[in-house]
Amino acid sequence: MDDTPKKFDRIIAILIQLQSKKTVRAQELAERFGVSLRTIYRDMRSLEASGVPLYGEAGTGYSLVDGYKLPPVMFTREEAASFIAAEKLVQKFSDKALGGSYNSAMFKIKSILKNEDKDWLQSMEESVLMQQTQTIAPDPVPNVLAELMKSSAEKYCVTLQYQAMDAESISQRLIEPVGVFHDYSNWYAIGFCHLRNDYRQFRTDRIFGIKPTEQPFTHQHQPLEHYLKKDQKPCDITKVRMLVDPKFARYLSTEKYNHGFVSEAVTKEGIEMLFMARDIKQWFPRWYMMYADFATILEPQELIDTVAQLLENYSNRLIAKHPESM
Structure with a gap:
């Protein structure tokens, strides 16, 4: 079978990738195009034979000789x-x-x-619109993401005016930003904090000032994904079964995925939902209480007891606060 057109498209794509990065590893190219390393090596020889000035170094990867550029690429x-x-x-x-x-x-x-x-x-x-399911508070500093990304790429420290969640006042932090990520409708930065002498996570809407410095990084940092995995502490997973009134099940459609939703089945009594919940002591029972008037916990008993205790605690506090209304 003649795969010349396929090979030509792949070689052009390889050339475009070489222009987009300083160095490209052969293994990276093989994984992207689903071919063997031997095929990538043959493609590189084809590029060299056609006059493309390539520089290859064992253990590092391939680079285009500095100054070599192709005309602008047309998009489909x-x-x-x-x-x-x-x-x-x-x-x-x-x-x-x-x-x-x-x-x-x-x-x-x-x-x-x-x-x-x-x-x-x-x-x-004109036919594409992104709607937000909730209002996102604007960041106090309009250029915080751009500055954090620039400093992580150019490897210089930045000074933050930052207020932690449990702090009453703003503190000054000198950090080496590793990267930024978006989670639960908020932007976060991970960086090495010189004040704490450790890696810390910063929520951007708590940053009230950011200023670049001329101080270079003092550490060689791992990729951002390394620190995100490090923060994911192992926890127990608990099977939860819940019976939901069909008329109100749609209100759980989005949030349920944040609490370990696995599947659901229609029964005579209602819609039975199955969760593999990470925290049945704190977050899951409090989330459930928002819908407790039309949802019933079937198992486990530990979760039922936790919800009952939370309700009792709330009831006691309410009575103590407003005894005249009881």
Whole structure:
């Protein structure tokens, strides 16, 4: 079978990836294209034979000789359309500075499209909307994400004016940002904190000031994913069965996935939901209490007892606070 067209597309894609990164490992290319290392080595020899100035170093990877560039790459309609969804997400879920930079990049991308593709893209843009399920509080500093990302890439320290959740006042922190991530409608940064002499997590809406310094990093940091996995402490998983009134089950449709939802089945009594819950002492029972008037816990007994104790504690506090109304 002649796979020449497939090989040609792969070699062009390899060349584009070489232009997008300083160094590319052969194993990385093999995993991306689903081929063997031997195939990647043959592709590299083909690029060299066609006059592309490659530099390869054992154990490091391949690089293009500095200064070698290809003409601008043309995007297909489908590739350009994928940027529309990304643009909408950036506008909704990033800070003002980062959003502005992305908008500027999008203008450049659109400028190289053919006229008919520009019209097609504009029509699609008007048909895509990102809605937020809840209001997100604006970050006190409009450029915090852009500054954190820049400092982590260029490896210089930044000074933060930061107020921790349990702190009454703002403290100054000198940190080496490792990276940023988005979780539960908030942006966070992980970095080495010189004040604590350890890695710490910072929520961006608690950052009230950020200032770059000329001080370079003092540590060689692992990739961001390493520290995220490190923060994931092992915990017990408990099977939870809950019977929900069908009329109200839809109200749990989004939040249930944050609490270990596995499956559900329609029964004569209602909709039986199965969870593999991580915390039946704190978070799960408190979440359940929001829907307790139309949901019944079937098992485990430990969760039933926990909810009963929480209700009793609340009732006692309410009576003590307002005895005249009881």
